[in-house]
Amino acid sequence: MRVLFLHPNFPAQYRHVATVLGHDPKNQVVFGTKNERPEWKIPGVKKALFNPSRDPHPGTHHYVRPLESAVLYGQAVFRMADQLKEQGFVPDVICGHSGWGPTLFVKDAFPGVPLLCYFEWFYHAYGSDANFDPSDPLSIDDVARIRIKNAPILVDLYSCDWGLSPTYWQRSQFPPEFQSKISVMHDGVDTDYFKPNPGTKLVLPNLDLSHVDELVTYVARGMEPYRGFPEFIESVAYIQERRPNCHVVVVGSDRVCYGKSLPDGKSYKEHMLEKVPLDLSRVHFVGALPYGQYLKVIQASQAHIYLTRPFVLSWSMIESLSTGCLVIGSDTQPVREVIEHGKNGLLADFFSPKEIADRVDEVMDHPDRMAELRKNARETVLERYALKDLVFRHIQLIEDVANGVLSSHEFKVS
Known part of the structure; x- marks a missing residue:
């Protein structure tokens, strides 16, 4: 399986799943990222860098500046995709974090390739984080800015083939009409590493x-x-x-x-x-x-x-x-x-x-x-939340998306 991961920061939420996929010589794994972090290497995973051509223009309306940044990120990934195609790499599936913009145009850069988006958060002015503290009331500017901040995420919700969110609470923040195409699956914790050590000082x-x-x-x-x-x-x-x-x-x-x-x-x-x-x-x-x-x-x-x-x-x-x-x-x-x-x-x-x-x-x-x-x-x-279980469920989800087998893939909470 040929997999393209997209995240500005390597390796982020994809660290464990990219490691397992990269370990299998039958897979070809490329990680598109903005920050190279040469100290971070994953065997079997090739890094491909994308760099926006510029920062958002200072004259852009401040509501729209995050969207302009996302478009610039998406544009940079489009150029990176052209380079990958010239090198003979066309993925079977793309896994990308939604919000910053790298996923915006990959359905155009790689027509017909399924996209699995990682949906971490959908922004609301009311009912979650933004208005939680009564001592910090929202201004009209805050309310309008927060609504527009969802613009690149809404594009991804429409264009992706499937989505993934780490908790039920986080998925519940997304528009109800899109939640049916978002699986809930946590990234997982390495329980062999994070284990008790009784009596330690x-x-x-x-x-x-x-x-x-x-x-x-x-x-x-x-x-x-x-x-x-x-x-x-x-x-x-x-x-x-x-x-x-x-x-x-x-x-x-x-x-x-x-x-x-x-x-x-x-x-x-x-x-x-x-x-x-x-x-x-x-x-x-x-x-x-x-x-x-x-x-x-x-x-x-x-x-x-x-x-x-x-x-x-x-x-x-x-x-x-x-x-x-x-x-x-x-x-x-x-x-x-x-x-x-x-x-x-x-x-x-x-x-x-x-x-x-x-x-x-x-x-x-x-x-x-x-x-x-x-x-x-x-x-x-x-x-x-054990990584040893979830990493293989995550890979199964990636394979199902690559093969067009889309289902609820829910990670049930007992």
């Missing part, structure tokens, strides 16, 4: 917490309101007041990945540490970590706090559950799809730092009761 190259008996952790790509960073910091103040021996480790970059930056130029970390007095000798900001060190953090954690607006669910939450971590999650739709309160984790009001701290007390004060939840957390991932 946290020791990193620049941080030794081997003496600590109470460890709370937080992981996110950035420190931002979308992932509840302000509420988390406020909860730490309660935790420190109640638990004088508790340490907190924060994994992530001091940046905004989703949502708005502060108008004064400060980061949310700077803003919150000025606003909330903490004992910083017991709060450890370790930055973004390589996988091996990140794994040690969540394996050593007694209570892992994961907060999110009603938005895309983070891989890190399911990876944490896979290690048998006791996750205290926000009581929001994407989290509730995975965590059942009191069964495989605990839930708390996103906007209540005090309730989040109460959950930490519950975890620390009742270790025997929590043991069953930790066991169930691991079982949840083994049953529903």
Whole structure:
């Protein structure tokens, strides 16, 4: 099978499935990407680079700028496709992430070749992430801009042969008339790698917490309101007041990945540490970590706090559950799809730092009761999100799309 993957960032969501396909010499796998990342290589997978000819014009209306960017990406992929055809490569199936634009014109570049789109998110002004925080109301500009942001995704929904979304919550955001052509299948978590290590203590190259008996952790790509960073910091103040021996480790970059930056130029970390007095000798900001060190953090954690607006669910939450971590999650739709309160984790009001701290007390004060939840957390991932099962279901879906065998391919949640 000849497969073309498309994503601006290599290898992104396609890392595992591209690895398995590339391992089979009967397959020919090409990954079209904007960012070469020479340090990332997958045996049997050839990279093909596409580069937009320019950035969106500064004079373009700001509602339309993301669409212009997507068109430029799609145009660059069209040129890349011509080069691939000159080299004798025509795929049997194309798998591409919808939104940035690489998939916009591939049905024209490769007529008759089936397209399987990865649909991660459909934007709404109301009812999900954008208007979730009552203290951050939307402007008329916000509402109009969010509607237009879906333009390239709507083109893909119309033109793709089939779609894929990682969770039922995420699929539910797409227009109902298109949901019947979107399968639900998570990317999967390597449960052999993300596994429990009972009794482990946290020791990193620049941080030794081997003496600590109470460890709370937080992981996110950035420190931002979308992932509840302000509420988390406020909860730490309660935790420190109640638990004088508790340490907190924060994994992530001091940046905004989703949502708005502060108008004064400060980061949310700077803003919150000025606003909330903490004992910083017991709060450890370790930055973004390589996988091996990140794994040690969540394996050593007694209570892992994961907060999110009603938005895309983070891989890190399911990876944490896979290690048998006791996750205290926000009581929001994407989290509730995975965590059942009191069964495989605990839930708390996103906007209540005090309730989040109460959950930490519950975890620390009742270790025997929590043991069953930790066991169930691991079982949840083994049953529903294990990579060793899902990667082959994903490949079967790709083969079915390539062969024109289209069906629901649902990944049922028990």
